[in-house]
Amino acid sequence: MHAMRLTAPHTPLEWVELPDRLPGPGEIRVRVGACGVCRTDLHVVDGELPFPGHPVIPGHEIVGHIDALGPGVDGLALGQRVGVPWLGHTCGVCRYCHSGHENLCDHPLFTGYTRDGGYATAAIADARYAFPLGEEGDDVSLAPLLCAGLIGWRSLVMAGDEARSVGLYGFGAAAHIIAQVAIWQGRSVCGFTRPGDRATQDFARSLGAVWAGGSDEPPPAALDAAIIFAPVGALVPAALRAVRKGGRVVCAGIHMSDIPTFPYDLLWEERQLVSVANLTRQDGIDFLSLAPKAGIRTRTTRYALRDANQALADLRAGRFEGAAVLVP
Numbered sequence: 001m002h003a004m005r006l007t008a009p010h011t012p013l014e015w016v017e018l019p020d021r022l023p024g025p026g027e028i029r030v031r032v033g034a035c036g037v038c039r040t041d042l043h044v045v046d047g048e049l050p051f052p053g054h055p056v057i058p059g060h061e062i063v064g065h066i067d068a069l070g071p072g073v074d075g076l077a078l079g080q081r082v083g084v085p086w087l088g089h090t091c092g093v094c095r096y097c098h099s100g101h102e103n104l105c106d107h108p109l110f111t112g113y114t115r116d117g118g119y120a121t122a123a124i125a126d127a128r129y130a131f132p133l134g135e136e137g138d139d140v141s142l143a144p145l146l147c148a149g150l151i152g153w154r155s156l157v158m159a160g161d162e163a164r165s166v167g168l169y170g171f172g173a174a175a176h177i178i179a180q181v182a183i184w185q186g187r188s189v190c191g192f193t194r195p196g197d198r199a200t201q202d203f204a205r206s207l208g209a210v211w212a213g214g215s216d217e218p219p220p221a222a223l224d225a226a227i228i229f230a231p232v233g234a235l236v237p238a239a240l241r242a243v244r245k246g247g248r249v250v251c252a253g254i255h256m257s258d259i260p261t262f263p264y265d266l267l268w269e270e271r272q273l274v275s276v277a278n279l280t281r282q283d284g285i286d287f288l289s290l291a292p293k294a295g296i297r298t299r300t301t302r303y304a305l306r307d308a309n310q311a312l313a314d315l316r317a318g319r320f321e322g323a324a325v326l327v328p
Helices: 040-044 139-146 148-159 173-184 200-205 236-244 281-293 305-317
Strands: 002-005 014-017 027-037 062-069 081-084 088-089 123-125 164-167 188-193 211-214 223-228 245-250 271-276 300-304 323-327
Touching: 002 081, 002 245, 002 305, 002 323, 027 081, 027 139, 027 173, 040 305, 062 123, 062 139, 062 173, 062 323, 081 123, 081 139, 088 123, 123 281, 139 148, 139 281, 139 323, 148 173, 148 223, 164 236, 173 200, 173 281, 188 200, 188 236, 200 211, 223 236, 223 300, 300 305
Parallel strands: 164 188, 164 223, 188 211, 223 245, 245 271, 300 323
Antiparallel strands: 002 014, 027 062, 027 123, 027 323, 062 081
């Protein structure tokens, strides 16, 4: 197999040839058809998440077909197309696993971070954390659903059913997917971009946003909820200013720069500030069954697997709309 592998933070990924691995008990091997490039991958490469201490293959928006089954795998078959997300393994015995909060597991493994991921021609995955996808749609279009879509979905659920007007800060891969879901549900969406980014604002409006502007601008009316996808702590007080009394601000990223101090008045009047951590298998089941009903269309930019460093650089610089996807 071939892969793009990270050997140390702040260094380019290296093209390597590795022996094909056989799946262990409860595992599958997936022949990768596509793997999305997520901002979390940037956090790993840029050292904003602690380096795992060993070389790792990034990538946790994996779509491909099973070409090997380990002992004890039930419910999946050779040749079946599956998706593999960020949460790649849980212990099953801690208080969080037992209480339906496996996303907070005390001893998790994360695909493309603490276990090898999908910037490769093949990947080993825990069969419990592989979602059957069927054969409708192409691999590239589906790949961003496995994290950008799933985290966007969990964030929208956390915003609450009563949130009929929602602001999305950072209109990238996750926001462009979940905006479509929110609009399909009958909510109104406001898109917040980097100040002056007219192209992305036009993109947000093309998806049905009722308003789009810079993150330094107020929305036309107070929002019921805001979701922050951009890893910028200064957006927290901005979003709190934008929501109504009793409104909720959801921080959706795994990493964010420091939040600046802000006056208590911004939080007062029962505004809420919450965070999203990882996902559960139920999130995957719920979202992936809803996605075709909502008619989600992902905007993707394709890169060859060898060009993973360029894809990461383009993501860092905001050079494309929607999501980048690697194709082996």
